[in-house]
Amino acid sequence: MTICSFDFTRQGATAATEATPLDEGYRWVHFDLTDEDLPGFLHANVPAIPAAALTAPETRPRADRYDDGLILNLRGVNMNADGPADQMVAVRMWMTAQLVVTVRVRKVFALDEMRTEAEGGHAPGTPMQFVSALATRLMGQVQDTVFDLSGRVDAMEDSVEDDDSPLPTELAEERRTAIRLRRYLAPQRDALVALVGTDSPLMTQGTRDLLREQANLAKLNVEELEGLIARMTAVQDHHTAQAALMQGHNGYVLSIVAAVFLPLGFVTGLFGVNVAGMPGIETPWAFAALCASLVVMTAGAVWVLRRLKWI
Template identity: 75%
Template sequence: MPICVFDIAPDGTARPPAEDRPLGEGYRWWHFDLSDPDLPEFLAAEVPDIPAAALTAPETRPRADTYGDGLILNLRGVNLNADGPADQMVAVRMWITARMIVTVRVRRVFALNTIRQEAEAGQAPSSPMGFVGVLSAGLMARVQDTVFDLGDRVDAMEDSVVDDASPLPPELAEERRMAIRLRRYLGPQRDALAALLSTETDLMTKGQRARLREQTNLAKLAVEELEALIARMTAVQDHHTARAAEAQGRNGYVLSIVAAVFLPLGFLTGLFGVNVAGMPGIETPWAFAALCGGLVILTAVAIWILRRMRWI
């Protein structure tokens, strides 16, 4: 059985349908879960084949297409359920005519739940396209909240760039993947809303078209913001990578200078450390002091040569 069914009058009042009461001048909203065993039978009786196939497709993408006197509309919203992250977006599949709306979901969609609660309170959208406008506004409001929260976290990551002693934020990779996944889904949603806005249909009034234009603009803004966030996180990653490479190069440079200074010293100490007959100075008391003095002089000469060559 459906999750809910409402007969909604032109003034927005809603009530469950009754067999002894005709629909009247409004429209009927049917809301199903995709796993409902009664859904195929209902669609076969009430919905044309192509829209019915779109409502039950295993995979969906945002779309807005006309079919006969109705609209096939798929939209997505952020996943606010406890069973997955926000960027694992939830889909709403819709078939819309002047007298009926059929919505199908896989996971709970909070924007639809809000409309259901408003319908129970007698404040449902007064027309099918008014329903679409309220739903798209609810979906985009939650998308905007998610994108803005991500933006705040990216701001905090950028603050780490100011402090060179701070390490690479450990959450950077996951936040970047989240932004990419959101961008992947919201790009088609922006296009679907733009296609719906340009659709010539008698279902949509001038005022509803104007409100839908605002939701389309919000979708464009969300996509642009996500693209900017991806670029900013890439810049943070590049900064930390460059800083690590600079530190590694600086450390390698210091080690190279130390090796250049101590290479001749190591050669001499190794040479004078061999335990064979004939080594000079074995019987001379001041030979060790002379060797140490020579090493000091050799070190000074090596440093002078490196400075002349502008290595240090």
């Protein structure tokens, strides 16, 4: 059973799908990949190669002409509750002048918006206008996600100004998010560029111009994600350098303290042995003399370290 099915006129009106073929306009049929009726529908209405593309277990963004139709795969951010946004959802499509078939695995909110509009009697006038409207919604959601991520990276960069602030705990996850988004958006950029350049008879100049804007938006988002990845790497490098600098400083201080107290430890250890013949055992002022000698040795050690410019 289909998720939805509509007949669209070229004036943008909608009607319930009839059993008979269309005289004008086009038909949109939307399936879930697990639908038991999908194989039979594809066998009766879609050529073998596009049908295989619609039911492939794994997909990547693509835009390929096949005879007088188009095979198109696009992705959008995951707005479902079953996973984060960077686990993007796929839309598989096959279109001709009179038929648009879409297949999903998980709910695609952009398609649901178009379904709601169709139920309200409003629809794109041609299959390519349908694609343009879908691409606009998908890329709008992507841009919102990238802008939100950019704002969070801005907040992380603010921590760089305070050397005492710790490494943001969310940095690693945000960087993984940016990398995963870029992984899916880079081929989507290429698919949209290929779609703009297709010589399909379905393409009109007006639709080509609209899709070119979405291709440019995809390029912008990919470049923004690359910049965000680099900026988060810079934040990580800064905090790593600060931690190394602090560890080096602490080690330096400990080395100076050890250099000052090493001779003192030797002298006190030497005078602490319990054997006969130690000088000053019978002298009342011997302990005071030893303490004074230790003070002099400490001052001498500090003077030597300053002369060597270690402190």
